[in-house]
Amino acid sequence: MNSREFSNHLKTDNVKINDPFWNKINETVRTSVIPYQYLALQDKVEGAEKSYCIENFIKAGRVAKKLRQGIESQKFPIDKWVYDEKNSDENAFHGYVFQDSDVYKWIEAVGYSLQNYPDSDLEEKANKFIDIICNAQLDNGYLDTLYIINDIDKTFTNLKDWHELYCFGHMVEGALSYYNATGNRKLLDAACRFADLICDTFGEDKIKGYPGHEIAEMALVKLYNETGKNEYLKTAKFFIDERGKRPYYFDCEKGTKSTAENYHYNQAHIPPRMQREAVGHAVRGVYLYSAMADIAKAYDDNELFNACKSIWNNIENKKMYITGGVGSTVDGEAFSFNYDLPNDLAYAETCASIGLIFFARRMAENEINSRYADVMERALYNTVLSGMSQDGKSFFYVNPLEVLPEASNSDSRKRHIKPVRQKWFSCACCPPNLARLISSLNEYIYTENDNTLFVNLYIGTELDCGKAHITVTSDYTESGKVAFKIDCKKPFTLALRIPGWCGKYTISEKFDIKNGYAFIKIRESVNISIEFKTDVKIIKCSNRVRANVGKAAVTRGPFVYCVEEADNGNNLQMLRLSDSPDFKYENGIIFAGGFREKEDDALYSEYKSPDLEECIIKFIPYYRWGNRGENEMSVYIRI
Amino acid sequence: MNSREFSNHLKTDNVKINDPFWNKINETVRTSVIPYQYLALQDKVEGAEKSYCIENFIKAGRVAKKLRQGIESQKFPIDKWVYDEKNSDENAFHGYVFQDSDVYKWIEAVGYSLQNYPDSDLEEKANKFIDIICNAQLDNGYLDTLYIINDIDKTFTNLKDWHELYCFGHMVEGALSYYNATGNRKLLDAACRFADLICDTFGEDKIKGYPGHEIAEMALVKLYNETGKNEYLKTAKFFIDERGKRPYYFDCEKGTKSTAENYHYNQAHIPPRMQREAVGHAVRGVYLYSAMADIAKAYDDNELFNACKSIWNNIENKKMYITGGVGSTVDGEAFSFNYDLPNDLAYAETCASIGLIFFARRMAENEINSRYADVMERALYNTVLSGMSQDGKSFFYVNPLEVLPEASNSDSRKRHIKPVRQKWFSCACCPPNLARLISSLNEYIYTENDNTLFVNLYIGTELDCGKAHITVTSDYTESGKVAFKIDCKKPFTLALRIPGWCGKYTISEKFDIKNGYAFIKIRESVNISIEFKTDVKIIKCSNRVRANVGKAAVTRGPFVYCVEEADNGNNLQMLRLSDSPDFKYENGIIFAGGFREKEDDALYSEYKSPDLEECIIKFIPYYRWGNRGENEMSVYIRI
16 A cells, blocks of 8 residues: 655756855855866866866767777777776776766756856857767767777676766766756757667666666666656666676676675665665665665555665664765775764765765655655755865865874875865766755755645745745744745645754744644745744764764754864863753854863873863864864764 | 893793692693694694695705705795785795794794693604704705795895794794703704804895894894804894984885885884884884893993883873783784774784783883883783683784674774684784793793892792792782792892782882882891782773773773673663772672663754663673673773
8 A cells, every 4th residue: 555645856947046055055066166177077177186087088089980980999908997097008098987977967067057057158168078978979879988998899798897877877967957957959869879779788688787886777767757768767677676686697797606795885685675774885875775766656666665765764763974974984985784883984975975865855755754855954964065165176075073184194094084175086976976966956945746845945945836936035054044935826735844953943824744844735825934943952873873972963953063173172082062051153153161171191090080171162064174274073072 | 321220030940830810821821722833833723724834844844955955946936925825836835924933933832831841742742843944944044934945046135024034033032942941952053053144144244134024133132142142132233223224225125215104114214213102013113122122221222222211101101002902003003193092993913912011021121110010911911811712722813992793794994803713813923922922921020130139920939049939929810919938048129019000008028119119128038928909990091092081991900801792781882880889899700880871762862861770780801801702892981
C-alpha cells in the first residue's frame, strides 16, 4: 500500500531569488567563481594547478576530425587515474580521467546563472566552449576526451574506473541547464546523441554494465523529464536494477573475482534495492541514492523507496555531521561505520553535501516530511557554504569540524585537512559543483503537487506557479522573520516547513501541523507573516559519537557555529561553555559566557579540579571559518 | 663546570632476580617466548608469517664458501625494503633487510636467560645457530646476509636504508650477552672481526658515513667496555659526531640533495649534539639518544650531555604517553609534534619503549636523578609488558590507549592498531626485543659508583657487589612493601629511589632526600624495610593534550590501569568516574564508583545534562588488556 505523496520542485524560470543573504553569495558565484573557473578551465590562472580540461577537448576535436577522415590516430595507454605532463605523452590526454566533467559543471552553473542574470558576454564564452566540446563528438554520438584522444577502441571496457558514464552524466546536466536558460539546443542535441548511443549500448540483451561513479542515472531521468523519451528513463532504471547483481559486471569486464566487500566503495556490493546502509565513496553514494529516489518516484516503486528510506535513516541518524557533512573518512572518501564522526579527521567533502541536497530534494518529492528539507538546509548553510571563501576565489574540498594547523602541516593522517581554502585543485570537482548548486538554488526552495505548494527553504523570492504569484521577503537567517505576499490564482494549500531547529514560531494565519509542515488553506490573496524564533541553542551530539562526549555545539537558526583561534586564542580545547550561558548575538556573531582552563604545567599530575578563568567565548558561523589565515577551529566545545 | 655524578649499572652476574611478579614473567619468556622464537626463526611455526632468518644465514654460508673458493656467485638486486617469495628469486635473500637481527636478538635473550637459568639444551640450540651464523662470515669479517647473498660488491653503499650497520649492532649485543653467560667466544670473536672491519672502513680519512638506523653506536660502546679496545669507542663517537653534518652523507652516497626535513626521520637533520627535540622514527631516536648518553659519559662530554638532557626533557614533558609509550604517530613510526598524544591513533611501538628504557638507564648513569628510573619504570610496567600476552605467545607491536575493534577492522587510519595481539610478525622486531629486555632486567635495577648503590627498580633480588651482599624481598607491585637484608662488607651509601608516583612512604632507617633518592648511610649489616603507599590515584594529563581534556587515568603503584569492554560493557566513552570515588582494590583489579550515561536516542538534540546511572567501574592494569579477545579498551575515562 502506497501512503506516499509525490511532489515536484519548481524550476528556475518560475522562481527568482531576491534575498539579502543569498544575493551576496549568488553575486560572488556570478562575478567571481564563474569567471575564475572560466580561466581555470583554460589553464589561465597563474599559480593554480593546471586543469587541461579545454585543452583535452581541443585535442579530441583534432582526433575526431582525423577519425572522420579515416586517418588512423596515434594511441596512448588508458591505465591511470591521472595523467600529467610527466607521466604521459604531450599529445595524450591530460588531467584526471573525469576532467571533462569540469566544463560541463561550469556550463551548468552558467546556465542557471543566465536564467537569473542574463549576460550576453558570458553566453558567448559558454557558446565557444560548447563549440569546442561538440567538435570533439564522434559521429556515433560518443564523447569522452580520454578515450577519443588515447584509444577509441577501448570505449566502455572499464566502466568501473574510468568515468566515461560519469562525464556523460555531467554533460547532460550541463546541456539541460544551458538549454533551459538560452534555448540554445546545440549542447543538448549533442548530449541526446550521446544518450542515444548509451541507451543502444546498455540494457537487457546488450552490455549489462553500469557506471562505476554514479550520476548518469540521475542525468538520464532529467533528460527523460525534458524530452519525454522513455528510453532514457528505462536505461536509468536498468543501471539501478543491474547494479550489484552477481556475477559482478565489474568483475566480468576485468576478468577478476571479487567479494561484496570490494564493491562497497561503488555501492555495487548488492543491488541498490536491497541496500539499507550508506556505504562507500560518499559522493557516489548520494548520487546513486538520488537516482534511486528518482526512479522510485517515476515508477511508484515502493520497494526501491523503502531502500532509499533505510539509507536515508542511516545517514540522518548515524552518519551525518551536525554541519550536514557526510562521508567521514578520507579512506575512500567514504561513509564510515555508524557513529564514526571524528572532528579532526573528518573528510566531509563539499561535493558529498551537495549530493546529499540532491538526495534530500528527491526524497521530499517522494514523501511529505520536513526532515528532508531540514537536512537540505543543514548541509546548505553549513558544509556547502563553508566550501567557498568569502571572495569566491578559494575552496575547501574537505570540511573538518576541528582543525589544528600544526597537525595538518605535519601529520600525514591529517594532510587532507587544509587549515585554509585552496585556490584550485587539479581534482576540481568541488568548486564547480558548488557553483552549479548555488546557481540553481531556486530549484530547491519549493515543491508542489496538485493541491499544495510546499515551502522547503525560506529564501526571499518572487515565484509564479499555477496557484499563485507569491513574493517572499525573508530575513530568515537574521531575525527568522519571513513575509509571504500571495496573489492567489486559485485556492490551494500552502505548506510551510517548520524548521527542525525551531521550537517557537508564530504564523499570522491559521494552520494545521502535519509531517513537520504547517498547512494553510489559501482561498484568496493574502499576506502572511511568520517568525521563527532564532534563539541561540546548545546542541548535544549523541554520546554514541566518541569524539563529542562532554562537548556541545552552538547553533542559531540554520547555522552551526564554531570557535576560531583568531577570536579566542589558541588551545581551543581549554575553553568551556557555561551550562546556561548568557548568549549575546550581534551581527552574525555569538558571544557566550564561559571559562578557560589554566594551562597545566606538568604532562601528568595528580587530578584536581582545573583552575578556570571566566571568559567570553566568541562564536562565528561555521561557514565563515578559515577566512583569516591559518588558525585553530572547533565546532564542538566542552560544556 | 661538570656537576654530573656518574654511575654504572650492575650486571647480570651480580644480580639474581627472585620476585613474585617478575618470576612469572621471566618464566614465560624462558619457557614460552624463547622456544617459540627458536621455531619462528626457522619458519617452523604453523600459521605464522615466515621469518627466513636462519634460511638466509644458511644461504649466505653457501655463498661465503663459494667466495672463499674463488667461485663467482649469482647476483640479485638490492633494491627493496622487503623481499618475499613473490618479488625475489628463490636463491636470493628473503625477508626484511634487517632480518639477520632477529636471531641476534634471540641469542642475546638466550644469553641473559642462561645466566639466570643454565640450560644445556638451550645452549646447544644457540651453539647450532652460532655455527650457522659464523659459517656465513666472510674472511674479512663482513657479515650481513642480504649483501652476501645478493651482491657482495655493494656493501656499505647504502647506509641510509639497508641496515647493515644495524644488524652488526645487534650481532655485537647478542655476542656479548652469550659470551658473558657461557664463556663461549665464538660469536664474540666473529663480532669483533666484523667490528674491526667497520672501524677500518669508517672514520676520518675513511668513509665518513654513519648508520641509517642507529644501534651500532651503542653496541660499539658495549664492545669497548668488554674488550677495552679503544678503536670501538672512537668509531662510536665518530658515528655520532659525523651524523647530520653537511653535505649529508646520505645525500653523498646516493647523489641526491635533501633538506634537513628529509632527515628528521633518521635524526640526521643536524648533528646530534645540536639536537634539542626528539624527532623522527622513535626506535631509531631512542637508540641514538642512548648512544649519545654513552658517549657523553665515556668522554665526560657536557655539550653532548646537554643535548641528551634537552631531548630527554622534550620526551618526558611533551611526547610520552602515561604508559611510557613514545612515538605517537604511525606516520614514520615517529615522534609527533609536542603534545600530540592521540589515544586511538597511537603508535607507541613496544620497541620504542624498550629503547626509552635503554636511554633512561644511560641518563641515570650520567646524572643522579630519580626521573630517569621513573620513566624506566613507567615504560617497563606498562607499554613493554603490554607488548606480550599472558602466555607469551602473541605480541603487540603498537600499544594504543584506546581501542574500538570496529575502527581497527574497518578504518585504514587505524589499521596499525590491533585489538588483539598477533602471533608473529614478518617484521618481528618487537617480540625478540621484548625477550632480550626482560631477560636482562637484572641490569636495570641497580647502578653504583664508588660510594653509593642506587636502587632504581624495586624487584626481589639477591645481589652482590663490592659493598655488600643484599637480599631484596619485594612486594612492590602489590603492597608496596620492600625489605632489604644487607650484609655489609664496607661502609657505603644506599640510595633508594622514591618513585615519582608515591606521595607517602616509610623507610625504617634515617635518610636524606636528594634528587629523588633517599640516601641512607650503611655502616654495618642491617635490615631495612620500606613501604611505598600504593593508593589508587587519579591522574590528569595536561590540557595541552587535546585527546584527554575532561578525562583522567587511574593508576596504582607503577601500573597505569584501563577499562575494558569485557568488564564494563561497550561504549566505554559513556562511563564517568566520580570526582572522589571510593576505590576498592582486589587482586590487581580496581573497582571505582562512577556513572554510565544513558545512551542518547537522537544524533543531535538540544543540550541537557545527561541522564546518569550509577555503576561500579572495573579497571585492570593496562599491561593485561587484550587477553580476552577483541573488545573496547580505554586508559582515559571521563571525570
